[in-house]
Amino acid sequence: MFDVQKIRAQFPILSQTVNGKPLVYFDNGATSQKPKVVIDAIEKYYQEINANIHRGVHTLSQLATDAYEISRAKIQDHINAEHLHEVIFTSGTTHGINLVANGFASIVTKGDEVMVSALEHHSNIVPWQMLCERTGAKLVVIPMDENGELILSEFDRLLSDKTRIVAVNHISNALGIINPIRYMIDKAHQAGAAILIDGAQATPHLKPDVQALDCDFYVFSGHKICGPTGVGILYGKEAWLNKLPPYQGGGEMIKEVTFEKTTYAELPHKFEAGTPNIAGGIVLGTAIDFLNEVGFDAIQKQEKELLQYGTAKLSEIEGLTIYGTGEKTSVISFNIEGIHPYDIGTIVDKLGVAVRTGHHCAQPIMNYFNIPGTIRASFAFYNTKEEIDIFVEAVQKAKMMLS
Template identity: 75%
Template sequence: MFPVEKIRADFPILQRTVNGKPLVYFDNAATSQTPQVVIDTIVDYYQNYNANIHRGVHTLSQEATDKYEQARILLQQHFNAEHAYEMIFTSGTTHSINMVASGFGSLLNKGDEVIVSALEHHSNIVPWQMLCEKTGAVLKVIPMNLDGSLQMDTYQNLLSEKTALVFCNHISNALGTINPIKEIIDKAHQVGAAVLIDGAQACPHIKPDVQALDVDFYVASAHKICGPTGVGLLYGKQEWLEKLPPYQGGGEMIETVTFEKTTYAGLPHKFEAGTPNICGGIAFGAAIAYMNNIGFDAIAKYENELLDYGTAKLLEIDGLQIYGTTNKTSVISFNVDEVHPYDIGTILDKLGVAVRTGHHCAQPIMDFYQIPGTIRASFAFYNTKEEIDILVAAVKRAVAMFV
C-alpha cells in the first residue's frame, strides 16, 4: 500500500488551515509543495556554506561548488543524460525555452518552418512566435481533438524538408494529456528537424529518459517537482549546445576576455553567465533525490488511482463536464453548467480547497472549447481520496449557490 500518510508528514504546509478549514491543496500543476528535507537543505546552505561557486579557493566556496555540481550529476542520472555538462541550470522552464529560441535566432532562415502543438503553455508559444517574427520562419500548429489528444496524422502532413524545429509539451498543463512524444521526436528527426520537449508538467509524474527518447532539448522546473521556485534545467544534446551561441554575456561563461575579443567557456558554463541560484540548484537535487526515494513507478500508480477516483466522483455532479479525456495524468479540468469557473474557485477557497481557475496560460485550448476557462484540480502523490471527497462536496455546495 502506498504510504501516503507517512509522506504527508514530510510536508509541513499540509498541516495548516485555510479559512478555518484543513488545507486541501489541488493546485500541484502550478506549484508542488516542498518537503522538509528540501527546506532543511535550503537552511543548511545559508547557515553553513553560503558562498559563490567555481571562483574561490576558500573552503566555503569549494564546499558550495561541490554541492552544486553534485546536484548537476543527480539531474544527469535522473534524466539519463550522457554527460553532466549537458544539464544547464536555468531559472525555470520559461527561461530554458527562451535560451533555445534565442540561440536558434542565428540558425533559422526565412521560409524555415517551426511546428508547435495546440496544447502548449504560452511559454512554449510566444518565444517561437517572436523567433519567427525575427527570422521570417513560419509557425505551424498541430491541431487537437475534442478528447484533448493531438491529431498525429496532421502532424505527419505538416512535416517537410522545410521543418527546422518541433516543440511540444510532454504533458498538457491545462488538460493532463500525455502526448506521444517519442513518435513526435522520431518523425521530426526523419526530416532533419530538432525537437524541444517541455517537461514541466511531466517531471512530477514521469521519469524521462532523454537518451531513450533521443530528444534534442528537454526542459523542466524544480518547483513542479517538490523543489524551490526560481530554478530549472535545460537538457541539450552536446552537439546542439555547442552549435547555439550563448544566451547572455557576463562572468563565468567566458574563457578569455580582452577589449579586442572574448572567447567562451565550454559546457555547461557557456550558458550559465553570472552568479546562479546556487541554493536553488542544490535544493533541486535534494528534491529529485526525495522523489526517487519514494519511486516514480509507485508515484504514478498512486496518482492514477487518485485520477480514476476523482473522475468518477466528479462526474456524479449533474452538469459537470471534464475537458481532456484521453490518456492523461492526474489533472482534471472541468466546468459545471454555466457557472463561471472563477466563481466556483472562489467558493472552494473559502472551504479550504485550493484549485486553479482560468485559462491556465493555455488560452488557445480554451478558445478551441469555446469556454472562458476551467476549474483545474491537479493531484500529487501526497493527496488523498478523502481530500477528493472534500473537493466534490465543496463543488456541490458552490454550484448550489449559483444554479
C-alpha cells in the same frame, strides 16, 4: 509499502488550515509543495556554506561548488543524460525554452518553419512566435481534437524539409493529456528537424530518459518536483549545445575577455552567465533524491488511483463537463454549465480547497473549446481520496449557491 499519511507528514504546509478549514491542496500543476528535507536543505546552505561558486579558492566557495556540481550529477543520472555538461541550470522551464529559441535565431531563416502544438503553455508558444517575428520564419501549429489529443496525421502532414524545430509538451498543463512524444521525436528527426520537449508537467509524475527518448532538448522546473522556485534544467544534446550561441553574456560563461574579442567557456558554463541560484541548484538535487526515495512507480500508482476516483466522483455532478479525455495524468479540468469557473474556485477556496481557475496560460486550448477557462484540480502523490471527497462536496455546495 506506500503510506500516504507517512508521506504527508513530511510536508509541513499540508497540516495547516486555510479559511478555518484543513487545507486541501489541488494546485500541484502550478507548483508542488515542499517536504521538510527540502526546506531544511535550503536553510542548511545559507547557514553553513553560503558562498559564490566556481570562482573562489576559499573553503566555503569550494564546498558550495562541490554541492552544486554534485546536484548537477544527480540530475544527469535522473534523466540519463550521456554527458554531465549536457545539463544546464536555468531559472525554470521558461528560461530554458527562451535559451533554445534565442539560439535558433542563428539557424532559422526566412521561409523556414517552426512547429508547436495547440496544447502548449504560453511559454512554449511566445518564444517561438518571437523567433519567427525576428527571422521571418513561419509558425506552424499541430491541431488538437475534441478529446484534447493532438491529431498525429496532421502532424505528419505538416512536417516538411522546411521544419527546423518542433516544440511540444510531454504532458499538457491545462488538460493533463500525455503526448506521444517518442513518435513525434522520431518523425521530427526523419524530417531533419530538431525537437524540444517541455517536461514541466511530466517530471513530477515520471522519470524522463532523454537518451531513450532521443530528444534534442528537454526542459523542466524545480518547483513542480518538490524543489525550490527559481531553478530549472535544460538538457541538450552536446552537438546542439555546441552549435547554439550563448543566450546571455557576463561572468562565468567566458574563457577570455579583451576589448577586441571574447571567447566563450566550454559547456555547461557557456550558458550559465552570472551568479546562479546556488541554493536552488543544490536543493534541486535534494528534491530529486526525495522523489526517487518515494519511487516513481509508487507515485504513478497513487496518482492513477486519485485520477480515476476523482473523475468518477466529479462525473456524478449534473452539468459538469471534463475537458481532456484521452490518455492523461492526474489532472481534471472541468466546468459546470452556466457557472463561471472563477466563481467556483472562489467558493471552494473558502472551504479550504486550493484549485486553479482560468485559461492556465493555455488560451488557445480554451479558444478551441469556446470557453473562458476551466477549474483545474491537479493531484500529487501526497493527496488522498478523502481530500477528493471534500473537494467534490465543496463543488456541489458552490453549484447550489451559484445556480
